Amino acid sequence: MRIVLGVGGGIAAYKVASLLRLFTEAGHHVTVIPTEAATRFVGTATWEALSGNPVSNSVFDDVHQVNHVRLGHEADLVVIAPATADLLAKAATGQAGDLLTNTLLMAHGPVLFAPAMHTEMWQHAATRANVETLRGRGAAVLEPATGRLTGADSGPGRLPEPEVIFDAAMALVQGQSDYQLPLAGKTVTISAGGTREPLDxxxxxxxxxxxxxGVALAVAARNAGATVRLLAAHMEVPPPAGVEVVQVETALQLREAAMAAAADSDVVIMSAAVADFRPAEVSNTKIKKRDDTADPVITLVRNPDILQELVERRNIAGAGEGQQLIVGFAAETGDSQGDVRAYAEAKLQRKGCDLLVVNHVGTDKVFGQDTNSVVILSRSGSEPQEAAGTKTEVSAAIISRIGFELNHVSPRA
Structure with a gap:
C-alpha cells in the first residue's frame, strides 16, 4: 500500500517516527511530507532514513514528476500526524500553499487526521468547526488523547499513541470509508490487578x-479511541502507554479512586480482583511468632461493594436516565449450592451493573494466565455472549460489546 504521511509542525512530531516505523514494518511504501515547521522539530534526514524515500515539502522539487498532483493521486491512504490547528484549518478551507496541502486536495483515497495541540486550541469553536467540516467531507478525524501537554499543562490535546493511529489507518483502508473509532471521545475508567489488605x-x-x-482491556479501549484511566492495584505486568495511571493498594483506596474517576467517565469497567474482606485491625509492628504466646486470631470485616455503589451513584445522579455504562467482572467457582452461571446471574441482578463479564476461576485458570474464557451477561436480558482466546482477544470482544451498547442501546432506566 502507498501511504502519504503528512507531518505537522508540533512537538508531537517526534512520536510520528514510531508511526512511520509501524507502517514500514508492515510492508507499506511511505512517502513522508513534513511541513516546513515540522522540520524544525524532526529533520528530513530522519524521515528519509526511516522511510527509505526522499523527503521534501516544496512543490518546486522534482517538478518534472509533478509531485503536487502525483502523490495525492497515487496514495492509497493519507495520514496527517500531528494534525495541528493550523493544518486542520488549511485542510478545511482548501488552502494549497505547500506540497502537503496540495497533496490533500489531490487525494482520491481515504484521509486520516490525528490531531495534537493545546487543549484550548482543540476546544476552540474555530477548530471544532474545521473538524466537523472535514468529517462532513468524509475524512476521519481522531479524538486527541488526554494527558500531559507541553509544559505543565494537561488535558485533551495529546497526539494519540502511534499504535492507535496505525490501527485506525488500517481499519480505514479496509473498506470502512466512514470509519470512526467506537469509543472516540469517550472516557473509560478501568480497574486492574488485585488489592492487598495489610495485616502488619x-x-x-x-x-x-x-x-x-485489566491491562489488555486498557489497551483495547485506548485503541478504540477512548481516553483511558487505569486504576492499578498490584499488577505483575506494566501499564500500557497512552493511558493515565492511578496507583492504589487496598480496596478502600480503590473505592476512593473509582468514585472520583467515575464522575467524568462514560464507561467504568471494574475488572480488578477486589478483596471482599480486610483485617479489622492492622498492627503497626510486625506480628511476631513466639513459643510463649497463643496463635494470633485475625478478625476480618467486609470491604465496601464498590461496583454496587458505583451503580447506585450513577442512578441517583442520572435520575433514572444515566448515560454511563458500568461493567462488572465476576470471578466465580461453582459449589454444591449452584454452578458458575447461576451465581453470576444472581450477582448481576444484585449489583445492577449493565454488563457482567463472568469467568470460571481456579488455581490453574484465569489468574496469571495469558488466555481466558468469559461469558458476557447483560442486564437488558439479551443473549449471553461468549468470548475466548488470549486476554487481548477477549478484551477486544468486551470493548466491542461496550461500543455496541453505547451506540445501540437506549438510555438505561
Missing part, C-alpha cells in the same frame, strides 16, 4: 490476580 508492615491478604486482563 510486612504481611497482607491478597489474591492471585496478575492484572493482565
Amino acid at each position: 508492615p510486612v504481611r497482607f491478604l491478597g489474591n492471585r490476580s496478575s492484572g493482565k486482563q
